[in-house]
Amino acid sequence: xxxxxxxxxxxxxxxxxxxxxxxxxxxxxxxxxxxxxxxxxxxxxxxxxxxxxxxxxxxxxxxxxxxxxxxxxxxxxxxxxxxxxxxxxxxxxxxxxxxxxxxxxxxxxxxxxxxxxxxxxxxxxxxxxxxxxxxxxxxxxxxxxxxxxxxxxxxxxxxxxxxxxxxxxxxxxxxxxxxxxxxxxxxxxxxxxxxxxxxxxxxxxxxxxxxxxxxxxxxxxxxxxxxxxxxxxxxxxxxxxxxxxxxxxxxxxxxxxxxxxxxxxxxxxxxxxxxxxxxxxxxxxxxxxxxxxxxxxxxxxxxxxxxxxxxxxxxxxxxxxxxxxxxxxxxxxxxxxxxxxxxxxxxxxxxxxxxxxxxxxxxxxxxxxxxxxxxxxxxxxxxxxxxxxxxxxxxxxxxxxxxxxxxxxxxx
Amino acid sequence: xxxxxxxxxxxxxxxxxxxxxxxxxxxxxxxxxxxxxxxxxxxxxxxxxxxxxxxxxxxxxxxxxxxxxxxxxxxxxxxxxxxxxxxxxxxxxxxxxxxxxxxxxxxxxxxxxxxxxxxxxxxxxxxxxxxxxxxxxxxxxxxxxxxxxxxxxxxxxxxxxxxxxxxxxxxxxxxxxxxxxxxxxxxxxxxxxxxxxxxxxxxxxxxxxxxxxxxxxxxxxxxxxxxxxxxxxxxxxxxxxxxxxxxxxxxxxxxxxxxxxxxxxxxxxxxxxxxxxxxxxxxxxxxxxxxxxxxxxxxxxxxxxxxxxxxxxxxxxxxxxxxxxxxxxxxxxxxxxxxxxxxxxxxxxxxxxxxxxxxxxxxxxxxxxxxxxxxxxxxxxxxxxxxxxxxxxxxxxxxxxxxxxxxxxxxx
Numbered sequence: 001x002x003x004x005x006x007x008x009x010x011x012x013x014x015x016x017x018x019x020x021x022x023x024x025x026x027x028x029x030x031x032x033x034x035x036x037x038x039x040x041x042x043x044x045x046x047x048x049x050x051x052x053x054x055x056x057x058x059x060x061x062x063x064x065x066x067x068x069x070x071x072x073x074x075x076x077x078x079x080x081x082x083x084x085x086x087x088x089x090x091x092x093x094x095x096x097x098x099x100x101x102x103x104x105x106x107x108x109x110x111x112x113x114x115x116x117x118x119x120x121x122x123x124x125x126x127x128x129x130x131x132x133x134x135x136x137x138x139x140x141x142x143x144x145x146x147x148x149x150x151x152x153x154x155x156x157x158x159x160x161x162x163x164x165x166x167x168x169x170x171x172x173x174x175x176x177x178x179x180x181x182x183x184x185x186x187x188x189x190x191x192x193x194x195x196x197x198x199x200x201x202x203x204x205x206x207x208x209x210x211x212x213x214x215x216x217x218x219x220x221x222x223x224x225x226x227x228x229x230x231x232x233x234x235x236x237x238x239x240x241x242x243x244x245x246x247x248x249x250x251x252x253x254x255x256x257x258x259x260x261x262x263x264x265x266x267x268x269x270x271x272x273x274x275x276x277x278x279x280x281x282x283x284x285x286x287x288x289x290x291x292x293x294x295x296x297x298x299x300x301x302x303x304x305x306x307x308x309x310x311x312x313x314x315x316x317x318x319x320x321x322x323x324x325x326x327x328x329x330x331x332x333x334x335x336x337x338x339x340x341x342x343x344x345x346x347x348x349x350x351x352x353x354x355x356x357x358x359x360x361x362x363x364x365x366x367x368x369x370x371x372x373x374x375x376x377x378x379x380x381x382x383x384x385x386x387x388x389x390x391x392x393x394x395x396x397x398x399x400x401x402x403x404x405x406x407x408x409x410x411x412x
Numbered sequence: 413x414x415x416x417x418x419x420x421x422x423x424x425x426x427x428x429x430x431x432x433x434x435x436x437x438x439x440x441x442x443x444x445x446x447x448x449x450x451x452x453x454x455x456x457x458x459x460x461x462x463x464x465x466x467x468x469x470x471x472x473x474x475x476x477x478x479x480x481x482x483x484x485x486x487x488x489x490x491x492x493x494x495x496x497x498x499x500x501x502x503x504x505x506x507x508x509x510x511x512x513x514x515x516x517x518x519x520x521x522x523x524x525x526x527x528x529x530x531x532x533x534x535x536x537x538x539x540x541x542x543x544x545x546x547x548x549x550x551x552x553x554x555x556x557x558x559x560x561x562x563x564x565x566x567x568x569x570x571x572x573x574x575x576x577x578x579x580x581x582x583x584x585x586x587x588x589x590x591x592x593x594x595x596x597x598x599x600x601x602x603x604x605x606x607x608x609x610x611x612x613x614x615x616x617x618x619x620x621x622x623x624x625x626x627x628x629x630x631x632x633x634x635x636x637x638x639x640x641x642x643x644x645x646x647x648x649x650x651x652x653x654x655x656x657x658x659x660x661x662x663x664x665x666x667x668x669x670x671x672x673x674x675x676x677x678x679x680x681x682x683x684x685x686x687x688x689x690x691x692x693x694x695x696x697x698x699x700x701x702x703x704x705x706x707x708x709x710x711x712x713x714x715x716x717x718x719x720x721x722x723x724x725x726x727x728x729x730x731x732x733x734x735x736x737x738x739x740x741x742x743x744x745x746x747x748x749x750x751x752x753x754x755x756x757x758x759x760x761x762x763x764x765x766x767x768x769x770x771x772x773x774x775x776x777x778x779x780x781x782x783x784x785x786x787x788x789x790x791x792x793x794x795x796x797x798x799x800x801x802x803x804x805x806x807x808x809x810x811x812x813x814x815x816x817x818x819x820x821x822x823x824x
Binding site for chain 1: 429562636727
């Protein structure tokens with residue numbers, strides 16, 4: 001937790017990854033984030049992975065750290081009206097709303113602005129026309145599963161990282177803070193829409209891949225574990241460790257060749273091909289069919305223990321493959337020795353390594369990472385402080401089941 | 413291009429994806445971005461994919477759109493001093509610097525702040541200790557390649573999307589705009605470091621996966637194309653189309669079952685297992701070995717043409733697999749009909765579909781997407797306007813080869 005955004009108040013009504021991760025970033029940079037949930041939990045409240053013993057969702061806890069939780073019955077008009085009031089509450093540093101609710105419906109921008117004309121609303125979507133999407137369906141549409149995986153594999157290979165959801169979250173939080181900057185200059189609010197599909201399309205375009213497909217008329221083929229356009233692949237060492245090695249810059253390449261004792265063999269191949277592998281990274285990719293076997297043989301004669309320090313001293317880009325469990329057992333960056341991670345007790349009663357902000361600010365103190373709230377923990381406080389409701393009014397809302405507080409013992 | 417950040421000036425000295433994509437986002441939201449390159453091009457200047465015929469890098473063009481380009485000889489002290497002057501030039505809305513240069517060296521934060529104490533410096537790194545990393549080596553370290561790919565495949569399966577680089581870029585740009593907001597309140601500058609490794613570790617933590625591995629003591633197994641924790645997989649239709657289908661919410665599940673005519677079969681299986689697949693998404697994952705064959709058989713009896721509209725009408729989350737080339741040929745979101753994409757002529761002379769900001773702001777006009785600059789296009793202008801150098805001084809720098817302008821005809 002850092003204090004860059006202290007004073008800002010952001011309201012979130014959202015589920016799954018993109019929208020909650022967006023407000024999570026803002027909360028971990030110091031903003032006050034009020035999350036509104038359906039009483040009893042929204043569609044992501046029991047999403048796997050769960051805490052052992054059918055406990056609470058580790059996914060929900062992970063994505064909702066450091067937020068306030070308000071639980072309302074959004075299935076009834078009065079519950080929805082309360083949500084709108086919280087979203088559009090006054091305050092120079094408030095009126096910031098993040099959601100993945102449909103662009104039409106009770107949280108449509110033009111149904112919120114009558115209550116607060118300068119509202120900034122960041123809406124994550126699937127496709128721009130409102131069709132649903134998740135990472136898997138977006139990836140199917142942009143061709144990544146057809147170029148992922150072993151050469152010759154029949155059919156698509158999905159990758160398991162929800163990359164577009166995560167990227168949409170970070171990008172949308174950039175848009176929100178940027179829009180707030182603009183509002184401070186002009187007073188103008190806005191709705192900003194970030195479809196997952198456009199995040200993916202724009203990203204492939206930024207990487208040159210749309211231009212490549214359009215100008216060459218060809219799809220990039222599957223290439224297994226090889227890096228595109230330079231030298232990189234996995235190799236097995238004499239002691240059975242599998243390493244990923246990448247050589248893009250001349251220094252990375254030269255260091256790798258020297259440490260593996262391949263100078264003479266590479267020079268001979270360069271002579272035969274009329275190629276200079278140091279000067280042109282792409283030739284290493286073009287001729288990888290010749291290079292890979294030479295490197296395989298060289299790696300098979302060395303142990304990871306001897307290669308590691310040598311690679312570091314020569315600026316080679318490399319790393320061993322390890323499972324997440326192995327990383328937690330043996331890698332200091334996956335322990336509380338990394339300031340990004342600290343053991344935090346969560347409302348489900350479990351204590352586990354929990355990430356704060358991914359950024360590190362050497363000059364600022366990193367404040368402890370607050371856990372996720374119990375669902376409805378802050379309902380009363382928000383109704384009182386943000387909406388100015390009396391305790392009598394809050395009691396009436398509770399009795400009607402419109403606003404649910406964790407403290408009331410209502411089943412969550 | 414939108415105008416949210418107009419007035420801000422950001423200086424970039426960076427290569428590859430994370431740092432350049434960060435300033436690209438800022439430029440496409442309206443900031444002035446001045447990119448400083450080594451004269452002749454930095455290590456990413458010829459990165460694949462290239463324009464056909466050994467033309468310019470489509471990757472470089474894609475990541476450096478809408479930026480100004482200054483080319484200096486950074487190998488000499490005077491060239492480095494010019495870079496420092498540009499980075500630390502005065503101005504309330506300037507003094508914002510993004511880089512992936514080492515945390516030590518001539519662009520170390522404490523070597524820049526004597527020139528501008530309130531400088532904000534966003535530094536993307538590999539590992540926090542300065543070791544190099546790219547997506548492939550970070551993924552090896554966090555275990556993703558061991559759970560990606562076909563069940564039973566021996567060895568790691570790398571995925572091909574540089575997700576951490578892209579995410580670090582977007583997240584770091586959020587940090588930059590947030591730090592600028594804080595500076596406007598307090599006057600304080602900062603260095604902020606964003607290591608790729610911490611982006612990956614924090615993301616897995618936010619998704620609950622570190623907690624899962626720590627609390628269960630087990631690594632998540634490979635599961636091929638299946639979605640974790642709910643129902644989702646690829647299926648082939650009667651007409652040979654392969655679809656990705658995901659059912660997380662009750663509505664998605666029920667729609668899928670109804671359209672495939674599986675109501676009775678599912679009800680029978682639910683009776684046998686004592687399970688309610690509508691109410692608990694995770695049971696669909698637990699029992700996928702029973703469910704998948706039923707769905708395979710049902711999909712094999714229907715065509716994609718009949719399923720598509722039916723899925724849309726019932727809110728099923730789905731999409732066909734297509735290559736990027738097929739998407740460009742047949743999908744309107746991969747054409748200029750999508751406002752995010754427009755045909756732009758780039759300095760290499762080629763015109764291709766080029767993405768602007770991934771966000772869409774319905775109330776704001778989207779300005780045309782400027783192409784990447786020719787290397788050194790803006791050297792003279794920046795030296796004159798930002799540093800206030802006279803034409804005589806600029807001429808001397810050119811003659812000494814310290815500052816290179818595209819217009820001078822120096823080979824790029």
